[in-house]
Amino acid sequence: MLYFVSFGLLLAGLTCINVIFSYQSKYIDPHFGSTLKFQLLMLPLFLGSNLAIGYGIKFGLKAVHQLGYVLIIAKCIEVLISLGMGYWFMKEVPTWKTWIGLGVIGVGIAMVKQK
Helix, strand or coil: CHHHHHHHHHHHHHHHHHHHHHHHHHHCCCCHHHHHHHHHHHHHHHHHHHHHHHHHHHHHHHHHCCHHHHHHHHHHHHHHHHHHHHHHHHCCCCCHHHHHHHHHHHHHHHHHHCC
């Protein structure tokens, strides 16, 4: 059960943060004033996202008892979310090189999990 709670919290928190930064890069003027105003408005969302990520890591650690493995999975989730944000906001379609990179990451996870 902790696996699902951890995964859900990590997915929610990382998705929220990536949506905020993707939206900022596409729609917010890069001048300091407008960026500062946007970031200040987003503080409550950042707080909730950081809490979700923190608890996702905490529950993941309780489930697997290896912090390195939990953090690697969190980064893999973030890479997949980043691909989605790239398509959603910038209409970037992953190339074959991207899929090879994801395959290398998958092999690395398999190697880390072996005893």
